[in-house]
Amino acid sequence: MSRMDTMMTSSAPASERVPASSRGPGLLRRSLGQSRMRIGLVLSAFIVLVAVLGPLLAPHGAGELVGAPYQAPSRGLPLGTDYLGEDVFSRVLLGGWTVLWMSLAATVLGVGAGTVVGLLAGYSRSALDDVLMRIMDVFLSFPVMVLVLLFISMIGSKGWVIVIVVGLAWMPQVARVVRGATVEVVSREYVQSAEALGAPRRQILAREVLPNIATPLMVEFGLRLTWSIGLIAAISFLGQGLQPPAADWGLMIKQNRQGLTLQPWGVVVPVLLIALFTVGTNLMTEGISRTVARVTPPEGTA
Amino acid sequence: MSLVEVQRLRVELAGSGVDIVDEVSFTIDAGEVLGLVGESGSGKTTVGLTLLGDARRGARIAAGKVLIDGEDVLALADEDLRSLRGNAVAYIPQDPSAALNPALSIGRQIEELFEFHRPLASAAEIGARIRETLEEVHLPTEPAFLRRYPHQLSGGQQQRIVIAMAFVLRPQVIVLDEPTTGLDVTTQAQVLRTVRDLCAIHRVAALYVTHDLAVVGNLTHRIAVMYAGRLVEVGTTEQLFREPTHPYTRRLIAAVPLVSECRELVAIPGQAPAPGARPEGCSFHPRCEDALPECERTVPESVSLGPDHEVRCLRASGRRLGVVAGGALVDRLPRDDGAPPLLRVTQVDAFHGKRQILYGVDLELHPRECLAVVGESGSGKTTLARCLVGLHPPRRGVVEFKGAPLSTKARARSAEERRTMQYIFQSPYTSLNPRRSVGAILRFPLDLFFSLSRAETETRVAEVLERVTLSPRTALQYPEQLSGGERQRVAIARALVCRPEVLICDEITSALDVSVQASIVRLLRGLQDDEGLALLFVTHNLALVRTVADRVLTLSQGRIVEVGRVADVLDHPQDPYTQGLIADTPTLAIG
Numbered sequence: 001m002s003r004m005d006t007m008m009t010s011s012a013p014a015s016e017r018v019p020a021s022s023r024g025p026g027l028l029r030r031s032l033g034q035s036r037m038r039i040g041l042v043l044s045a046f047i048v049l050v051a052v053l054g055p056l057l058a059p060h061g062a063g064e065l066v067g068a069p070y071q072a073p074s075r076g077l078p079l080g081t082d083y084l085g086e087d088v089f090s091r092v093l094l095g096g097w098t099v100l101w102m103s104l105a106a107t108v109l110g111v112g113a114g115t116v117v118g119l120l121a122g123y124s125r126s127a128l129d130d131v132l133m134r135i136m137d138v139f140l141s142f143p144v145m146v147l148v149l150l151f152i153s154m155i156g157s158k159g160w161v162i163v164i165v166v167g168l169a170w171m172p173q174v175a176r177v178v179r180g181a182t183v184e185v186v187s188r189e190y191v192q193s194a195e196a197l198g199a200p201r202r203q204i205l206a207r208e209v210l211p212n213i214a215t216p217l218m219v220e221f222g223l224r225l226t227w228s229i230g231l232i233a234a235i236s237f238l239g240q241g242l243q244p245p246a247a248d249w250g251l252m253i254k255q256n257r258q259g260l261t262l263q264p265w266g267v268v269v270p271v272l273l274i275a276l277f278t279v280g281t282n283l284m285t286e287g288i289s290r291t292v293a294r295v296t297p298p299e300g301t302a
Numbered sequence: 303m304s305l306v307e308v309q310r311l312r313v314e315l316a317g318s319g320v321d322i323v324d325e326v327s328f329t330i331d332a333g334e335v336l337g338l339v340g341e342s343g344s345g346k347t348t349v350g351l352t353l354l355g356d357a358r359r360g361a362r363i364a365a366g367k368v369l370i371d372g373e374d375v376l377a378l379a380d381e382d383l384r385s386l387r388g389n390a391v392a393y394i395p396q397d398p399s400a401a402l403n404p405a406l407s408i409g410r411q412i413e414e415l416f417e418f419h420r421p422l423a424s425a426a427e428i429g430a431r432i433r434e435t436l437e438e439v440h441l442p443t444e445p446a447f448l449r450r451y452p453h454q455l456s457g458g459q460q461q462r463i464v465i466a467m468a469f470v471l472r473p474q475v476i477v478l479d480e481p482t483t484g485l486d487v488t489t490q491a492q493v494l495r496t497v498r499d500l501c502a503i504h505r506v507a508a509l510y511v512t513h514d515l516a517v518v519g520n521l522t523h524r525i526a527v528m529y530a531g532r533l534v535e536v537g538t539t540e541q542l543f544r545e546p547t548h549p550y551t552r553r554l555i556a557a558v559p560l561v562s563e564c565r566e567l568v569a570i571p572g573q574a575p576a577p578g579a580r581p582e583g584c585s586f587h588p589r590c591e592d593a594l595p596e597c598e599r600t601v602p603e604s605v606s607l608g609p610d611h612e613v614r615c616l617r618a619s620g621r622r623l624g625v626v627a628g629g630a631l632v633d634r635l636p637r638d639d640g641a642p643p644l645l646r647v648t649q650v651d652a653f654h655g656k657r658q659i660l661y662g663v664d665l666e667l668h669p670r671e672c673l674a675v676v677g678e679s680g681s682g683k684t685t686l687a688r689c690l691v692g693l694h695p696p697r698r699g700v701v702e703f704k705g706a707p708l709s710t711k712a713r714a715r716s717a718e719e720r721r722t723m724q725y726i727f728q729s730p731y732t733s734l735n736p737r738r739s740v741g742a743i744l745r746f747p748l749d750l751f752f753s754l755s756r757a758e759t760e761t762r763v764a765e766v767l768e769r770v771t772l773s774p775r776t777a778l779q780y781p782e783q784l785s786g787g788e789r790q791r792v793a794i795a796r797a798l799v800c801r802p803e804v805l806i807c808d809e810i811t812s813a814l815d816v817s818v819q820a821s822i823v824r825l826l827r828g829l830q831d832d833e834g835l836a837l838l839f840v841t842h843n844l845a846l847v848r849t850v851a852d853r854v855l856t857l858s859q860g861r862i863v864e865v866g867r868v869a870d871v872l873d874h875p876q877d878p879y880t881q882g883l884i885a886d887t888p889t890l891a892i893g
Binding site for chain 2: 188189190192193194195196197198199207208211212214
């Protein structure tokens with residue numbers, strides 16, 4: 001009876017009261033039971049460490065010429081030199097910080113703005129809903145990359161511009177998800193109860209609605225973070241991001257790709273680190289969403 | 303030999319080995335309906351599912367046999383189980399809307415059953431059988447009806463479709479898991495009649511799982527009462543209603559409101575113990591008024607009281623029965639003291655989009671009075687209640703409070719107007735924010751309406767919890783850690799903390815067990831007596847009206863068809879619609 005076997009592996013019965021299972025911290029702790037979550041956490045933590053501590057440990061400066069271009073690894077230059085003769089190892093250690101902060105900032109901005117728009121649209125039940133969502137649809141109809149490059153070429157390739165543009169690029173997608181979740185929560189009676197009490201809209205959204213869409217929001221945040229990392233690395237790769245001599249993983253791939261056969265480390269290491277970061281955040285997102293699916297308690301069952 | 307034989311069944315939580323159900327044995331003959339009655343968490347649904355060879359996630363059938371027509375379904379291989387389910391044993395779940403696939407037409411869903419279980423049947427045979435079954439459940443048989451999707455049907459029709467799907471393959475055994483819980487009394491009565499007729503015609507052995515003894519009185523031949531995973535009393539319906547022996551059975555019966563007389567409802571104190579937390583000895587003893595000292599130590603054996611009547615109670619062996627009496631008869635005195643009405647509604651018309659729900663509704667609610675609003679689902683009673691608190695603005699008409707007209711929208715009313723009228727929702731499972739502690743839920747209205755210091759707020763929260771008989775520690779808990787009855791008390795506390803003058807209760811007991819309903823009703827009555835609250839009590843259960851209300855108002859299709867004193871209306875209903883409602887209300891009489 002294989003069906004019975006698979007059912008036996010899950011520990012808690014649906015009929016038991018699930019204590020505090022789906023609330024934030026409990027959710028993270030429970031999701032750690034999955035190996036994908038643990039692997040994701042280790043990968044992401046490794047990248048964060050490299051990006052944060054790297055600048056303190058780098059033996060050479062970003063633009064410092066230490067040898068001939070495309071030199072193979074040697075003592076003192078563990079990953080060799082790049083197309084100009086700069087130290088690849090130092091640039092790897094220095095170049096993670098921009099990817100990390102820019103992708104985090106862009107994600108926070110995008111998810112934050114999208115949440116506000118989605119909450120307002122989902123709660124309004126009026127023309128505002130249509131107006132906001134149609135505007136989002138217009139944004140959605142452009143490919144993100146085109147939109148981002150357009151704005152950067154118009155305004156300039158400063159870090160904050162990239163953050164804002166990437167963030168706003170995610171806004172419509174987050175808004176859609178949040179609106180959908182909000183519409184569902186708003187129909188519940190505890191929201192109506194707050195309305196009957198006459199609570200201000202701001203309080204209803206912040207106290208009654210927002211905590212109850214926290215789980216899709218967490219998943220959305222992880223997903224957008226993964227995409228932001230890729231997008232920001234791609235912008236640098238296309239030469240629209242940080243400008244040399246600043247160190248950046250995306251930029252390093254662009255600069256060193258011509259010498260790939262001569263000295264692969266200048267490309268392989270940044271590629272690997274970006275890949276590990278996206279895989280890590282993606283695994284964590286997956287872990288959280290699977291835990292959510294498992295702990296959502298059935299309502300009002302005997 | 304009986305068609306269904308369950309022998310010493312034990313179901314455990316997988317892993318821990320804690321029993322959910324233990325020592326359960328019963329039989330059902332062909333053509334017989336057995337009622338399995340118990341509170342939430344008693345394990346009754348778990349027992350029902352074992353007839354299909356199934357255990358819920360996390361549960362494991364540890365011991366015992368379930369013989370259907372002599373074959374042990376617990377020993378069947380997956381393949382054989384699949385052909386058993388739906389074919390020989392059918393299941394009718396509680397919520398039909400969750401049981402039907404919203405993306406398929408109902409005709410398609412019925413045909414699927416034949417594809418799985420009768421692949422060789424011809425289209426003509428299938429069509430004929432479907433038409434026959436639809437007729438039996440009193441649904442239209444034309445093809446246009448079969449092309450409809452579940453959302454295009456009413457709740458009653460959906461449940462009939464599910465019943466039709468259960469009967470269409472002519473199973474030998476049917477398990478019904480509270481199939482009428484979400485339905486109003488009229489539909490419930492019709493569905494119960496249908497089930498009874500079908501079981502009789504097709505000689506089906508049926509297990510009817512429910513928490514409400516009154517519902518099954520007219521349907522079952524025998525009843526098994528379940529408590530904390532064990533059968534505590536089994537007997538014919540007549541035996542159980544005439545001489546209930548186990549204290550638990552007697553208390554369950556005392557908790558059922560009757561439409562015929564106004565009785566004090568007797569609640570069962572405490573709540574059913576969860577698996578793993580069951581006390582030593584007789585698991586009912588902590589809640590039992592007749593408990594003897596040895597009840598704490600000895601697990602009572604089953605005692606036979608006569609043919610077909612068995613009970614597990616130490617007192618039963620020597621017939622040393624205790625004295626759990628039914629609730630006392632009470633006379634509700636009219637409270638009309640000529641005071642001006644607190645709430646007056648005049649000529650209210652309300653719409654849902656283009657559809658008119660209420661037609662010129664008038665009502666008056668006096669201080670200290672309880673006015674019941676009854677009607678079947680779709681009669682507009684909830685819409686009326688929501689109009690009063692401003693959750694559903696009516697298109698025409700006036701709602702006045704103490705002579706002053708109220709705005710139609712809650713948000714446009716003054717804080718004082720919102721505070722004095724409080725609304726309690728039907729389901730405590732959806733009316734409390736799952737992410738907020740009980741304390742935070744109760745502080746919310748306090749912060750809105752009163753400017754109190756932190757300490758005063760905490761005192762008020764503690765006071766109101768005590769008023770609804772919850773421990774002050776509840777303030778730290780979250781709704782999902784509470785039982786349905788406790789949640790509804792929190793919802794009532796949220797209304798009381800505002801110090802209202804009018805409470806509007808929208809079917810507030812319909813999602814609760816009968817025993818819990820009794821305690822909630824007593825709480826409301828107490829509030830009315832002690833604090834002089836006026837109550838507007840929306841319900842479809844006329845038996846409850848008898849115990850709760852002073853006056854009653856019957857709504858049918860958005861129009862008031864009858865208003866009057868409870869005794870007058872229930873004893874001498876003038877309107878045929880009210881007469882029908884009274885006739886459909888389940889009673890403990892044996893029919």
